[in-house]
Each structure stands twice: as structure tokens, then as C-alpha cells.
Amino acid sequence: MAAPMSTHIPAEVLAGRGEPPREPVTDPTLGIPVGDQEQGQEPRHRLVTIGDSLTHGFQSGAVFNTDLSYPAIIAHELGSGTDFRFPVYPGYGGLPLNIELLLRELQERFGKDLDWWEVPLALFHARRFLDEAEDYWERGPGSVVPQIDAINHNLSVYGWDLRDVLEKSAKICQDAIAAPADNLLRQTVENNGDRAALRVLPSGSVDRGGTMTLLSAARRLGEDRPEGGTTESRP
Numbered sequence: 001m002a003a004p005m006s007t008h009i010p011a012e013v014l015a016g017r018g019e020p021p022r023e024p025v026t027d028p029t030l031g032i033p034v035g036d037q038e039q040g041q042e043p044r045h046r047l048v049t050i051g052d053s054l055t056h057g058f059q060s061g062a063v064f065n066t067d068l069s070y071p072a073i074i075a076h077e078l079g080s081g082t083d084f085r086f087p088v089y090p091g092y093g094g095l096p097l098n099i100e101l102l103l104r105e106l107q108e109r110f111g112k113d114l115d116w117w118e119v120p121l122a123l124f125h126a127r128r129f130l131d132e133a134e135d136y137w138e139r140g141p142g143s144v145v146p147q148i149d150a151i152n153h154n155l156s157v158y159g160w161d162l163r164d165v166l167e168k169s170a171k172i173c174q175d176a177i178a179a180p181a182d183n184l185l186r187q188t189v190e191n192n193g194d195r196a197a198l199r200v201l202p203s204g205s206v207d208r209g210g211t212m213t214l215l216s217a218a219r220r221l222g223e224d225r226p227e228g229g230t231t232e233s234r235p
Contacts, residue, residue, distance in 0.1 A: 045153060045221045046080045047071060050165060050214055053158035056200075057086070060101070063158055063196055064094030071154045086154040087199035091142045092133035096192035102129055130188070137189045145174075147204040151221055155214040157197045170201040170210035 049055050049071040057069030066072065066086045075084035093101035109125060110118050136142045157164070173194040189195065202212045202220075212220070 044224055046078055047075050047084065048153050048218050048221050049156060050218055051156040052160050053156075055154070055156035056158045056196075057154075057156075058158045060093075060099050062089075062094035062096060062098035062101075064089055064098055064101075066154065069154060069156075071156075075153070084154070085148075085150060085152045087152055087196075089142075089196070089199065091136045091140075092129075095137060095196045096189050097130070097133065102126060105129055134189050137192070137195060143195075145170075145198045145203060149204040149206055151202050151206055151217045152200055153221070155200060155217055157193065157200050157214070159193050160197070160214075165214045167213060168197065168201075169213050170198055170203055170207065173197045173201065174210065 053063070055069065055071060056063050057066035057072070059065065066088060069086065072081065072084055072086055075081045089095055092098070106114075106122055106125060110122055114122055160168070176194045177191045201207075201210075201214065202217050203210070206212075206220075207217075
């Protein structure tokens with residue numbers, strides 16, 4: 001016979017049975033003093049996010065329109081959208097492969113309906129698109145990591161987990177990128193995750209050695225105050 005359900009209920013829950021619900025908390029600070037608020041000053045960094053693909057701005061198989069990621073939208077609604085810093089991926093629909101952009105390329109060339117005899121041509125065109133995107137990110141302008149003398153507010157990388165956030169730095173990602181091989185059949189951007197991360201992690205004068213992790217970068221932003229710190233610039 002199954003044990004009574006009450007035996008599986010924590011004692012503190014049982015003790016509070018029958019009591020009315022607690023009053024809603026309306027104080028956003030929860031009674032905790034906030035330094036900038038006490039000084040009557042606007043926080044320097046109103047929003048800092050750490051996450052993976054959704055927070056990064058991943059859509060249609062690639063991270064591309066990072067200005068439309070939900071952190072960027074929230075920052076806009078907070079009134080600080082012009083100050084919110086995020087990584088950018090300008091070429092060929094981003095990393096690793098923008099499926100929507102590829103399909104639009106095929107639609108523009110072959111129309112909405114693809115005849116059977118056009119299939120080989122469509123496959124050839126798709127392969128050329130993949131090859132050009134691979135060259136752009138592995139050997140072209142996309143392979144050059146921008147040096148930005150400010151830490152991004154959106155510190156997110158698609159595919160990363162908690163261990164990556166705690167351990168990976170720009171140096172680790174750079175060391176992981178081997179000399180790319182132009183494979184005839186495998187037309188994908190090699191080390192695309194590390195390449196994407198290098199545009200998120202601190203660089204330039206703020207981290208010359210490339211040793212900061214996403215977590216240490218967020219901590220640095222938290223320590224930053226209006227009376228000090230590095231010069232900010234939006235990418």
C-alpha cells in the first residue's frame with residue numbers, strides 16, 4: 001500500500017498550510033543597497049548577459065543578426081540600446097551556416113518552384129555558396145578577429161556550456177583553430193564555434209594576453225564604475 005502523500009511533503013510546507021499567500025515583493029532591490037542607485041547615478045552597464053545560442057542571437061542555423069537578439073531588444077526597451085555592445089558577424093549570413101540566406105539565394109536564382117532538371121544546377125550553386133562562405137570565414141576578412149577595446153555586454157556563445165564559460169578564453173580558442181583545409185566535399189567552416197567566440201571574448205587593450213573568460217569579463221564589467229575604466233566603444 002502506498003504511503004500517505006503527506007509523508008513526502010517537506011515539514012516547512014506542511015507548517016505553512018492554511019496560511020494566506022505572502023504579499024508580493026515590489027522592491028526590485030529586495031532591500032539590498034545598490035551603490036549606483038544610492039549615489040543617484042545611472043548604472044554604467046545596465047544589462048550583461050551570459051548564455052548560449054538563443055542569447056547569442058542564433059537563428060536559421062547561424063548567429064547573424066545579433067542586433068535582434070533578445071538581450072539587444074531588452075537593452076533597447078531599457079533605453080540603453082545604443083550603449084549595449086554585442087559581437088557582429090557581417091559576412092555570408094554569419095556562422096556556421098545561414099540556411100535561410102542559402103534558400104533565398106536559390107529562390108532568387110531558380111524561383112519558388114524547382115524543376116527536376118534544375119536540381120543539379122541548384123546543388124552546384126549551393127556548393128559554391130558554401131565554398132565562398134568557408135573561404136570568407138577561414139581565409140578571408142572573416143578570419144580577422146576585430147580588436148575592440150571594450151568588453152561586450154552580450155557575453156554569449158552558441159554551443160557553449162557552463163564549463164566553457166568558466167574555462168575558455170580567447171587564447172584557448174585561438175590555439176584550437178588549426179590551419180584550415182579546403183575540403184572538396186566537406187564545405188563547412190572549421191572551428192566555427194571558436195571563431196564565433198573570438199568575437200565575443202575580450203580583446204585589444206582590455207585583455208592583451210587573451211586569458212579572460214566570459215565569467216571574468218562579466219565580473220570586470222561589474223567592477224567598472226563611472227569614475228574609472230576603459231573608454232567604451234560600440235562595435
